[in-house]
Amino acid sequence: MINKYLLICSLLILSLDSFGQAQNELIIYYGASSSEFLRNESLIGTGSSEIKDQSEFGIKYLKHLNENIALETGVNYHNSTISIKPAFTVETREVRDENFELISVPIMVNYTLWKYFFVNGGALIDFQITQNSTNSQDGIGYAFGIGGQYDIQDLTIFINPNFKKHSLIAFEKSNNHQKLTELGIQIGLGYKF
Template structure:
């Protein structure tokens, strides 16, 4: 009876101590920029679209799942510049025009940490256009993958660099014939705060 009571008391002391070792997670604040390529089936006589750069900001919550794997969910705002070049006119000239495409995105990614300072991240992104351009609507489900370097300045504050690729509208919410899709290549710079 005394051994059973002692075991229960030790378990009561040990459980709260164990629970305190589970990290609560943290907030990440990011800025990012890069360039886009427009993926589309080439059509005879049609003009062409090109990305002319993008930039954005984001905030996310990072929750550790175990010692090496985290899950991250957040919201990003980005602004893309799109260039359109018409097909060759009869007089031999071309016309050029520019438009802006703005999106609000909700990424959910996994982050696998390794070698203390490095990580890879991958997951899905739901994009919603807030300002439409000449390009087909990019609202839809996309994918994101990257590799990064992180450094902790204090136990609560860290910084990271995260080159990434993001494919928009793999599953478009408003599909078009010969759907145009943006492929972004960029770099995120961020600060992390542990809660």
Template sequence: MKQILFFILCLLIGISGSLKAQSSFSKSKGAIGITYSGLGDNDAYYFESLVGIGGYDGKGYYSLGITYIRPITKRLDIETGISYSKYKYRVSSAPMPDPPAPYNITNAVVDIPVTVRWNFLKYFFLNGGLLLGIDTGKENHLDRQTGIGAMIGVGVKYDLKNVPVGFFANPYFKMHSLLPFSMEKYHQRTDESGFRFGVVYSLP
């Protein structure tokens, strides 16, 4: 909830400053780059309140990706790409006589996002959109996260002078399987909040 409130505040600030915004790539065919995400929290939970189930405590994650940013207008870019993320969780069993000790699990998800960047105040942007998540984990301790998810974030960017290279840092919140492809009645969702860092090359 704290992350959602933070991003709402950033959205309101962005609206007030967006009139002078301009995409860094508006004079090119866009930019391609590599990204790293981490330095945040992850969680797994059910939307419903269920009794007699175990708990999942997120223990960190990392993500590596390739991104492509394409200008739409002077202020708007569309961003897509692909990323591979690996997550750690600490699983505790439901209360029962002599429950087993908590244990660790890992899960991996490949994301294909389609998001929009709204540039403002020259060095800043808001971004958000949908993503296709493909669960590639081999363990069955966690509901499969294949489905449609969403993300929202705010970022800062800087382009080097005289060379077509830029950098960005992007605090974000992401949720997987908002619309899961599996048919479970009570589906487990996962989310993450953290920082995404990128290095991009502007295409001529």
């Protein structure tokens, strides 16, 4: 019985030691995307919205578990302008612009293919900062992408085209919830330590 516990403790200590050898990476990035609020079904007679001037920046932290697999997290800040076009009525209503800001925390897996390419994907936990005419994007979504990277000693230059769907599981339930959907690209610089 004691030998069993000694064996388990020894394996845990050895695995912690090997996990300590894994490399960390900190990345700063900037991104741009084409975004749209999508519904499950279209509604007739409602207004519309258009997202413009969107950009994002953030910090990623990668914990490399081995040569190919890393856990990826961080903080992403999305900023854009939503142009709201009210539904047609007898009264004239003007188009108005609203600021839209969203903070996302990714919890993803990053898998390196060969030496210069990677795929990443996982969950997004989203928190909308601004109040808007659109549905709140607070909730859990997902993201996935494929990218390229080039290492220069401890520095990494990367590009990451990606797809994101926000508020897949909304914290606030509503009928025919609008979900922010993005097709974008991130470029950045990382440092391995």
